[in-house]
Structures are given as C-alpha cells and as structure tokens.
Amino acid sequence: MFTWLAEFSGTFSGLNVFRYITFRAGGATATALFIVFMFGPGIISLLRVRQGKGQPIRDDGPQTHLAKRGTPTMGGLMILSGVIISILLWGNLANAYVWIVLFVTLLFGAIGFYDDYLKVTKQSHKGFSGRSRLALEGVIAGLACLAIIYVSRDALPPTREFLATSIAIPFFKDLLFDVGLLFVVFGAFVIVASGNAVNLTDGLDGLAIVPVMIAAGTFGIIAYLVGNAIFANYLQVNFVPGTGELAVVCGALIGAGIGFLWFNAPPAQIFMGDTGSLALGGLLGTVAVAVKHEIVLAIVGGLFVLEALSVIIQVASFKLTGRRVFKMAPIHHHFEQLGWTEPQVVIRFWIISVVLALIGLSSLKLR
Numbered sequence: 001m002f003t004w005l006a007e008f009s010g011t012f013s014g015l016n017v018f019r020y021i022t023f024r025a026g027g028a029t030a031t032a033l034f035i036v037f038m039f040g041p042g043i044i045s046l047l048r049v050r051q052g053k054g055q056p057i058r059d060d061g062p063q064t065h066l067a068k069r070g071t072p073t074m075g076g077l078m079i080l081s082g083v084i085i086s087i088l089l090w091g092n093l094a095n096a097y098v099w100i101v102l103f104v105t106l107l108f109g110a111i112g113f114y115d116d117y118l119k120v121t122k123q124s125h126k127g128f129s130g131r132s133r134l135a136l137e138g139v140i141a142g143l144a145c146l147a148i149i150y151v152s153r154d155a156l157p158p159t160r161e162f163l164a165t166s167i168a169i170p171f172f173k174d175l176l177f178d179v180g181l182l183f184v185v186f187g188a189f190v191i192v193a194s195g196n197a198v199n200l201t202d203g204l205d206g207l208a209i210v211p212v213m214i215a216a217g218t219f220g221i222i223a224y225l226v227g228n229a230i231f232a233n234y235l236q237v238n239f240v241p242g243t244g245e246l247a248v249v250c251g252a253l254i255g256a257g258i259g260f261l262w263f264n265a266p267p268a269q270i271f272m273g274d275t276g277s278l279a280l281g282g283l284l285g286t287v288a289v290a291v292k293h294e295i296v297l298a299i300v301g302g303l304f305v306l307e308a309l310s311v312i313i314q315v316a317s318f319k320l321t322g323r324r325v326f327k328m329a330p331i332h333h334h335f336e337q338l339g340w341t342e343p344q345v346v347i348r349f350w351i352i353s354v355v356l357a358l359i360g361l362s363s364l365k366l367r
Helices: 002-008 013-017 021-051 063-068 078-092 096-122 129-157 160-167 181-203 209-226 228-237 243-264 275-291 293-300 304-322 331-336 342-362
Strands: 166-167 174-180
Touching: 002 013, 002 021, 013 021, 013 096, 021 078, 021 209, 021 243, 078 096, 078 243, 096 181, 096 243, 129 160, 129 181, 129 275, 160 166, 160 174, 160 181, 166 181, 166 293, 181 275, 181 293, 181 304, 209 228, 209 243, 209 275, 209 293, 209 304, 209 342, 228 304, 243 275, 275 293, 293 304, 293 342, 304 331, 304 342, 331 342
Parallel strands: none
Antiparallel strands: 166 174
16 A cells, blocks of 8 residues: 555655565565564453453363463464555555455464354364365466466466466576466465464474564565566576565564564463464465466475474374374474473574575575
8 A cells, every 4th residue: 555655756755665575574574573562462351352262272171271261262363464554554565465465364364263263162172074174275276376377377478377377396507497377276275284284383482483584574575576677587587577566465474473473372271273273374384376486385395394294294194094193294293202491493494484484595596
C-alpha cells in the first residue's frame, strides 16, 4: 500500500525510499513486531478464556510437559495478524507473487485453525483427518504452483520461459531440469512437506519459531538477489523477475516471529498451534518454489526435514518390525528422553538451523 507514496517523490523527494524493497522489508519487520507486541497479550487472554483447558498434552510424552497443561494454543493467529497487515501495508500489491504467498498462507492457516479447534473442543490429539488434510493442502499448493508457473512465464523472456517449470540444482550454474507440468506436483510436494515439517517441529517452547525466522531471513536475502537482474547475473543464479518483493513478505514474518517469541519463550504463555506452523511452513515453501530454490529449502530447513524424517522412520519401523528406532518421535522428544533439558534441545537445534542457513546461503556463491 505504501508503495503508492513513491509516486509523489517528485514533490517530496524523501518519499522515494518507498521504492526500495530493502526499506519496505525493514518497515514490514518493524510493523509486524509492533502489532504482535501490542495485541499479543489481549489475544492470549481471549484464547485462554475461550479454550479453558488449552491445548491437550500427551500423557505418553515427557513428564515435564504435563506442567504445560492449560496453556492456550492457536498463537498462530497473532503471527498471521502481524504478517498479513504488514504485507498489505508495505508490500507491492500489484505483485502477483505476494498474493500467491498470501493465498497459501491464509488457507493453510485456516486448515490449521480447524485442526486446533477440533483438538481443543474435544480435548484430544485427533484433529482433522490426516488424509483429508493432506489432500486439501495438496489442492491449495497445486493451484499456487500453477499460478507461479503462469506468472513466471509471463515475466520471463521467450528464451527463458522454460525456467518456469524447471528445477534448479544448487551449487551448479546452469543445471536445470525442465519437468513441464510435473513441476506442479513437485512444487506442491515442497509446499505441503514444508508446512507439515514445521508443524512436526513445533513441540517445544520456542523450538519452531526461531528456525522459521532463520529460514525467512535466508529466503528474504535469496528472494532479493534472485529478483534483481544485476545481482542475479553477478552471482550467476536464475533471475526471476518480480520475486524480489517476497523479501518484504519474509521481513514481515521475521518481525511477527520475534514478537511471538516474546510470549512463546519458556515457560510459554501460548503455543503456536497448527494455525501457525502449517501457515508459516506453507509460506516458506511457496517462497522457495517462486524463487526456484526448492532444494535449498531442504538445506536451510534441514531441521524441519530431520523432524519429519524421524516421524516417518519411527512409524515405518514400528509397522514393519514392531520396533522403534527412536525413544520417541519427533526427534526433539528423543533427545529429551536421553536426558537433555528442554532449553538444551531448543538452543542446540537453533544452532543447527543457523549452520544450515549458512550452508544454504553459500550455494549462491559456490558454483
């Protein structure tokens, strides 16, 4: 919205700053942070009254978690409020990529909200049917990928239209695989997997939100560089016109995430819930697909991948052999069972996320 102020830069030269993505990304970060700080306590109080017993705590989980009973969930509403309002204020609303990311974020958030609602009202871990939820997420992600292909092709020169349906391999200059419309399936898988991997990671106070912010910061940088012809040419990465605006989206997520962490720091006053984790994971996945760095997301979000794989391996092993590979899944609970305290698990996983983000960023130069 504020981008229109740049049209008056001829009269007031200072308004020219609203043309710059970096300035607006900073503005989105500060605005989202302010919104969550200001309205967070009220939202927490409202949710505590509405939910009563709060999020149900697993009886078979670590015994230290039983003290968390009564903590409200759906904290994703705080994050999404800050993110959406900031994007609408600071983003270029003429940019199609912004609306595609908002489309996925809002609908994934709605699915997560319904899942949280069922869990809270029934006081059970059995929320939305897993298959139905995945199918619905797949449809949403597929539509988003179709839109990304259409927008990309429209912006790219005729000689580069193949990039819209290509998978880029990191650490190589021109290694692309044009998979045609199969890219819709691939892209949808990335978005759905990202959403659910973040969802599985959200099991300890502050565990998910910091890696999400680290990934958002990393992809904010990538989006800015990939969407800038000069920087993309210098780094020899694929230039995708229009994606630089997604740096503003990532900035908004970072600001809202910092605000949420204030209330989610141990002992948490509120949990993110599926409302937040699904939406934020879907947002990251959609940004990665738009900027053609899907595989880099698996590196930067390696912690999320590890959490998801631990659950898949645990379930598969138990069904096939009757034995468990981990003491408990997702893997953060495994380390708790080994004797790590919750703060140890959380901070060490944050460190892993920082290292993985640096490896992901190195793919921009090491080619």
